[in-house]
Every structure is written in structure tokens, then in C-alpha cells.
Amino acid sequence: MRIRKSRAARAVVVTLAMGLAVTSCASDRDEGGKGEAGDTFIFGAAGDPGSLDPALASDGETFRVTRQAFEALIEHEPGGSQLVGGLAESWEGSEDGTEWTFKLRKDVEFHDGEKLTAEAVCKNYDHWFNWSGTYQNSAVSYYWQTIMGGFKKNEDKETPEANYVSCTAEDELTPVIKVKEATANLPGGFSLQALAIHSPKAIDAYAKEEAKGEGDAITYPKYSQEAGTVAGTGPFKISKWNKGNKEITLERFDDYWGKKAGVEKLVFRTLDTEEGRRQALQAGDIHGYDLVAPADVKTLEKDGFQVPTRDVFNIFYLGFNQENNKLLKKKEVREAIAHAIDRDNIVETQLPEGGVKASQFMPDTVAGYSGDVKVYEQDVEKSKELLADAGEKNPTLDFCYPTEVTRPYMPAPADMFELMKTDLQKAGFKVKPRAMKWNPDYLDSVQNGKCSLYLMGWTGDFNDGYNFIGTWFGGYDKQWGFKDDKVFDAMKAASSEPDAEKRTELYKKANEVIMDFLPGLPISSSPPSIAFAKDVNPPKVSPLTQENFAEVSFK
Missing domain, CATH: 3.40.190.10 (Periplasmic binding protein-like II)
Incomplete structure (x- = not known):
């Protein structure tokens, strides 16, 4: 579940009080x-x-x-x-x-x-x-x-x-x-x-x-x-x-x-x-936990623990807020960020088996996923060229990321932030880190447009494309801080169509419009495990x- 309108989760082992950890038959x-x-x-x-x-x-x-x-x-x-x-x-x-x-x-x-x-x-x-x-x-x-x-x-x-x-x-x-x-x-x-x-x-x-x-x-x-x-x-x-x-x-x-x-x-x-x-869990102090680190799955299974994996139904993205930082109003700057980020590396090093690089703001398991969206592969030199075209040299961006949390789409927020920060610096950006506790500080800051760049994601609430892209792009949203009639009109056309098959085709077109505008960068989708x-x-x-x-x- 999930953030929007705003269109709008640590390394000490805690031993539970006596009487809580129990066994039974x-x-x-x-x-x-x-x-x-x-x-x-x-x-x-x-x-x-x-x-x-x-x-x-x-x-x-x-x-x-x-x-x-x-x-x-x-x-x-x-x-x-x-x-x-x-x-x-x-x-x-x-x-x-x-x-x-x-x-x-x-x-x-x-x-x-x-x-x-x-x-x-x-x-x-x-x-x-x-x-x-x-x-x-x-x-x-x-x-x-x-x-x-x-x-x-x-x-x-x-x-x-x-x-x-x-x-x-x-x-x-x-x-x-x-x-x-x-x-x-x-x-x-x-x-x-x-x-x-x-x-x-x-x-x-x-x-x-x-x-x-x-x-x-x-x-x-x-x-x-x-x-x-x-x-x-x-x-x-x-x-x-x-x-x-x-x-x-x-x-x-x-x-x-x-x-x-x-x-x-x-x-x-x-x-x-x-x-x-x-x-x-290994000490017997708890009976289960969610969002198992990819590297721990096989270890836990080998020791006899049960570690089922869910199907993919989420999206992780790097969000841009155009009102918080006017630089982000320039499409060249947004594209420069997109070309700077090595998403393949994030998927390979941070996600469990089955994680995939995202091309749009919904996983391919949702009806309305398009195969014709504009793609932004990592290209550091192109990123630098785009910044030059925008008239920007070593622009500074504040970058918010959450602490004290693990999410299905974001197993290790601090590690993922560090990878992206390094990528952005290689392309010529100056990054100002802003770490905040997930709830309520980080959530409230993101939803109220207080972050230029931020890490966020979404696990679908129900199986309809609007629950993903309509969550953010159906109209003005403080989290994103932009107004674009092409994006909003594409979403409105899809939302108001009662026929499911026609609506799916409209979602595909909306995805193409959104990725051309580039309000943020979809990073990945991940199959989270629970133990x-x-x-x-x-x-x-x-x-x-x-x-x-x-x-x-x-x-």
C-alpha cells in the first residue's frame, strides 16, 4: 500500500518480554x-x-x-x-x-x-x-x-x-x-x-x-x-x-x-x-517477519524456516518535485537524471531473484502496461550533454530518503540511495542528502512536496491500472508538483471509460504520455518474501x- 494525493516503512536484536515468546501444539x-x-x-x-x-x-x-x-x-x-x-x-x-x-x-x-x-x-x-x-x-x-x-x-x-x-x-x-x-x-x-x-x-x-x-x-x-x-x-x-x-x-x-x-x-x-x-526469528523471539533480505532467503530456508515469495505487484521509483526545485521543471534536467541512474545495478545488487527493471509506473502484471514507452537507459555522457543543453553546470538537488523502514519495493533504502547518489555525482550533479524517519516525517514531507528528489514506491491496492498511474497522475499532486494537461487528460480519458478492454488500451496510451513527460523515474519491481x-x-x-x-x- 501504498502514497499519493497528495495523490497521492534497524541493527539491535530486541528480546521480547518474558511470556510473549511461546510455543504450542x-x-x-x-x-x-x-x-x-x-x-x-x-x-x-x-x-x-x-x-x-x-x-x-x-x-x-x-x-x-x-x-x-x-x-x-x-x-x-x-x-x-x-x-x-x-x-x-x-x-x-x-x-x-x-x-x-x-x-x-x-x-x-x-x-x-x-x-x-x-x-x-x-x-x-x-x-x-x-x-x-x-x-x-x-x-x-x-x-x-x-x-x-x-x-x-x-x-x-x-x-x-x-x-x-x-x-x-x-x-x-x-x-x-x-x-x-x-x-x-x-x-x-x-x-x-x-x-x-x-x-x-x-x-x-x-x-x-x-x-x-x-x-x-x-x-x-x-x-x-x-x-x-x-x-x-x-x-x-x-x-x-x-x-x-x-x-x-x-x-x-x-x-x-x-x-x-x-x-x-x-x-x-x-x-x-x-x-x-x-x-x-532465528532466536525464537518472534514467529515471522516481512521483507526478507534477498541474501537471507536461502539461509533461512536451509535452517528450516518457511520463506514464501509473493507475486510481483509493486513499483519502486525516484520521484521529482518540480515546485520544490525549479531546475526540475526543465525536461532536459529530468532526462539527465534518468540517464544517470544505473537501474540494472540496483536490480542486480539490491533485489531478490525475480526483480526486474521498470520502464513505466506499473509492473507488467497489470493490464495497461505498454511496450511502446520512451526508454531511458543509463548513459552518463548523454546525461552531461543534457545538463549542458539545459544551461546547468553542477546543479544541486536535495535528495530525501527514509530510515527505520523496509518496504516490499525498497528492501534497503539507504543502500539504494547511496547507489543513486553516486550515479548522479558521476553525471555532474551535487547531491544534498536528507535522511528522515519513515513515519511520520518522511511520508508527510514527500506528500506535502518538501523533497526535490525522493525514493518511494507502491504496492497495488487492487488490480486496475488506475490504481497505479491514476494514483499520482490523475491531477495536480503536491508530491510531484507539476501541472500538465497532456498527462491529466490521458488519465481522465482512461478513468472515465466504463468498458474494461477500452480502458486498458487507454492506460497504455497514458503510460506512453507519462514516460515522455517524465515526472519521475520508475526504477524496479520486486517479489518480496515473508518468513x-x-x-x-x-x-x-x-x-x-x-x-x-x-x-x-x-x-
């Missing part, structure tokens, strides 16, 4: 999946979450946690990208794509005892639609703005026009959501964690608190920073967030409508380095990195 559980009181699965996370309310987030580490507690109207099949029923057993769109009718499951209960109804669903959507103040900041309401546009009353001229119209309860279990215009973001957008459904009682509590601040200095509301208020319908409920120990604890929700979770407790503990996570202990029955791994930890149990 199959006889400890009955057929319904209920384990003993000490039945705890511990997962080593790569970064801290930003919020317990997924509607306020746009990053994968937050969603990894909230996905276990909150459910959306539509979900993805386990281990795949096919849309299936979530809180809604079924759904149907009108022929013109502006009206969506959902049939909710019966007898679904929220963690606080409230019942799932059509009115509860509408209360969520109307709550988001009526956000004001700091909630309208694109770094806070990124996904709402990406999927539904703006708000009932926009407070900033740069906020997109609202596409959301209304949500009405046709009967107790039939909510109907209307939008102004058809969009390629639906129905996929209904599967997003940021649009997962919260308890009506919780929504009332949320409304009493406010987010504050602006730019890269945002204070999130208290309810989103400590357990106790947020309430979803998922197989786990959030019971504790110990920020000092970088640990979140979830407990099994025994009134869950579906199959009960296979463990009593689920703990996410942030371990800042890949080495720290690997050593913690589990020997005694774990792991969940189905997801190309969208949307693993459901309720599927976990111990052997």
Missing part, C-alpha cells in the same frame, strides 16, 4: 481455532504504524495492523487479487457506474457490541465526506481524496472536487452509494482499508476529536493513537499500543462473524533493521501484501 486448540490463554503469535514489523484509524493512513505498516481489526465492504480472495465479498456478501454497479448497491452480511457485530447495518455503513461514508480542517490535508485523508475526491465543503482550492454524492439505507442490510461520475477506482476502492467500516459508536467518539497542524507537522487525534476507542468487525480487536516498546497487541474477537482466529493474541513488534528481524518460524502454519501470502493473520496457527 495442535492439541492446544479445538477445531474452531480457539487456543490456550498464552497462545500468542508475534510478528516483527518493519516500521511503526501511524494510526489505529486506517482512514487517516496511507502506508502499509499501518494497514498491516488495522487489516486484522477492520473490514471493508469488499475484500480480496486469500492469496490473490480477485475481488470477493467482505462485509457485503455481494454488490452491483449501475450500468453508468454511478450507483453501487451492497447486500450486507447478517448478524455481524462490531468489537463494541454495535450491529452492522446499512445505516452504520452510511454513517462512515458521511463522516469522511464531512471532514474539515486538518482532516482535509492530503497527508491525512489521502485515500478518501484518491477514491472519492473532496469533501462536502472544500477548504482548499487544490482539493479535488467531490465525486461522492450520498449513501442511503435502502433497507437494514442494503446501503446504496452514489457518485457523480463513473471512475476506474470503483469498485476496487471499496476494498481499501482506508474505507473499512467502523462502529457507529466509535464514529461518534471520533467526531469529538480533531487532527491539528499542517504540512509536515500534523498531530493526529488522540483516539487514533491509543487503543480503546476504535472498533471494527475483524477477527481481532486492538487491545494495547505500547509505543515505548514499539508494540501493538490484538486479541481474538470471539464474536467474529466468520471463522475464528487461530491464535488467542497477535502482537506486532517493530524491529528497526532487517538484520534485527532475522536474528529475532515464518518452523512451527507456524502461515497465512496465504498476498501479492497485495494483505495477509490475514487470523489464518495463522501453530503446528
Whole structure:
């Protein structure tokens, strides 16, 4: 998951407190999946979450946690990208794509005892639609703005026009959501964690608190920073967030409508380095971790650990912000950067087997990938010539990169930054490094246009080309800081086309327009690995990195 509108994750081994690292056997559980009181699965996370309310987030580490507690109207099949029923057993769109009718499951209960109804669903959507103040900041309401546009009353001229119209309860279990215009973001957008459904009682509590601040200095509301208020319908409920120990604890929700979770407790503990996570798994202090370093896969497998690899469904890119640095408004300078970077070297030295160099802002596993985009191979001399043509000699660029994080598309941010910095210096650029903690400093800075160059990427939320290129290039975005009618018009044509086959062809044309304009440089796509202990029955791994930890149990 993923950053946009803004269109818009360390080398000390942490030993967990006694009582957390446990073992168990199959006889400890009955057929319904209920384990003993000490039945705890511990997962080593790569970064801290930003919020317990997924509607306020746009990053994968937050969603990894909230996905276990909150459910959306539509979900993805386990281990795949096919849309299936979530809180809604079924759904149907009108022929013109502006009206969506959902049939909710019966007898679904929220963690606080409230019942799932059509009115509860509408209360969520109307709550988001009526956000004001700091909630309208694109770094806070990124996904709402990406999927539904703006708000009932926009407070900033740069906020997109609202596409959301209304949500009405046709009967107790039939909510109907209307939008102004058809969009390629639906129905996929209904599967997003940021649009997962919260308890009506919780929504009332949320409304009493406010987010504050602006730019890269945002204070999130208290309810989103400590357990106790947020309430979803998922197989786990959030019971504790110990920020000092970088640990979140979830407990099994025994009134869950579906199959009960296979463990009593689920703990996410942030371990800042890949080495720290690997050593913690090897020592038995955790039972799993994500984003295994390519060099560690075979070692772990040889020692008996389980290391499944996901299918490729992401993109890693070097972003340019043309408002932050006027040099980047010159196409020759952008092309000089593109020709300076040795992407083959990055793929060969930094990515696991199966990693590939990118030619555009989506992997070739997504419909709409084009074989006719403009290609920018490494050519240092050409890079220097382009700078000369632009009238620039040894231009200086600030280059932001994140710390305390590993992402599916970016296994080692600092190492990847160093390779690119060296490439740029060889071509005549002066590079000013700016290292920032991933969450919230780096994310907020990138989303609010505070970085000239930056490293970022995207793991698809759902399988439609617009979820990649439409994420960034459907209109003005602070993250990129440019306005170009050719790019925006190409994206609008694709987004508003209801026919899937025609839309795919329009995505191809849009990719060609985007890569000619060159708003940034696509670097690579990577198949990330995830590791589990020997005694774990792991969940189905997801190309969208949307693993459901309720599927976990111990052997």
C-alpha cells in the first residue's frame, strides 16, 4: 500500500518480554481455532504504524495492523487479487457506474457490541465526506481524496472536487452509494482499508476529536493513537499500543462473524533493521517477519524456516518535485537524471531473484502496461550533454530518503540511495542528502512536496491500472508538483471509460504520455518474501501484501 494525493516503512536484536515468546501444539486448540490463554503469535514489523484509524493512513505498516481489526465492504480472495465479498456478501454497479448497491452480511457485530447495518455503513461514508480542517490535508485523508475526491465543503482550492454524492439505507442490510461520475477506482476502492467500516459508536467518539497542524507537522487525534476507542468487525480487536516498546497487541474477537482466529493474541513488534528481524526469528523471539533480505532467503530456508515469495505487484521509483526545485521543471534536467541512474545495478545488487527493471509506473502484471514507452537507459555522457543543453553546470538537488523502514519495493533504502547518489555525482550533479524517519516525517514531507528528489514506491491496492498511474497522475499532486494537461487528460480519458478492454488500451496510451513527460523515474519491481518460524502454519501470502493473520496457527 501504498502514497499519493497528495495523490497521492534497524541493527539491535530486541528480546521480547518474558511470556510473549511461546510455543504450542495442535492439541492446544479445538477445531474452531480457539487456543490456550498464552497462545500468542508475534510478528516483527518493519516500521511503526501511524494510526489505529486506517482512514487517516496511507502506508502499509499501518494497514498491516488495522487489516486484522477492520473490514471493508469488499475484500480480496486469500492469496490473490480477485475481488470477493467482505462485509457485503455481494454488490452491483449501475450500468453508468454511478450507483453501487451492497447486500450486507447478517448478524455481524462490531468489537463494541454495535450491529452492522446499512445505516452504520452510511454513517462512515458521511463522516469522511464531512471532514474539515486538518482532516482535509492530503497527508491525512489521502485515500478518501484518491477514491472519492473532496469533501462536502472544500477548504482548499487544490482539493479535488467531490465525486461522492450520498449513501442511503435502502433497507437494514442494503446501503446504496452514489457518485457523480463513473471512475476506474470503483469498485476496487471499496476494498481499501482506508474505507473499512467502523462502529457507529466509535464514529461518534471520533467526531469529538480533531487532527491539528499542517504540512509536515500534523498531530493526529488522540483516539487514533491509543487503543480503546476504535472498533471494527475483524477477527481481532486492538487491545494495547505500547509505543515505548514499539508494540501493538490484538486479541481474538470471539464474536467474529466468520471463522475464528487461530491464535488467542497477535502482537506486532517493530524491529528497526532487517538484520534485527532475522536474528529475532532465528532466536525464537518472534514467529515471522516481512521483507526478507534477498541474501537471507536461502539461509533461512536451509535452517528450516518457511520463506514464501509473493507475486510481483509493486513499483519502486525516484520521484521529482518540480515546485520544490525549479531546475526540475526543465525536461532536459529530468532526462539527465534518468540517464544517470544505473537501474540494472540496483536490480542486480539490491533485489531478490525475480526483480526486474521498470520502464513505466506499473509492473507488467497489470493490464495497461505498454511496450511502446520512451526508454531511458543509463548513459552518463548523454546525461552531461543534457545538463549542458539545459544551461546547468553542477546543479544541486536535495535528495530525501527514509530510515527505520523496509518496504516490499525498497528492501534497503539507504543502500539504494547511496547507489543513486553516486550515479548522479558521476553525471555532474551535487547531491544534498536528507535522511528522515519513515513515519511520520518522511511520508508527510514527500506528500506535502518538501523533497526535490525522493525514493518511494507502491504496492497495488487492487488490480486496475488506475490504481497505479491514476494514483499520482490523475491531477495536480503536491508530491510531484507539476501541472500538465497532456498527462491529466490521458488519465481522465482512461478513468472515465466504463468498458474494461477500452480502458486498458487507454492506460497504455497514458503510460506512453507519462514516460515522455517524465515526472519521475520508475526504477524496479520486486517479489518480496515473508518468513515464518518452523512451527507456524502461515497465512496465504498476498501479492497485495494483505495477509490475514487470523489464518495463522501453530503446528
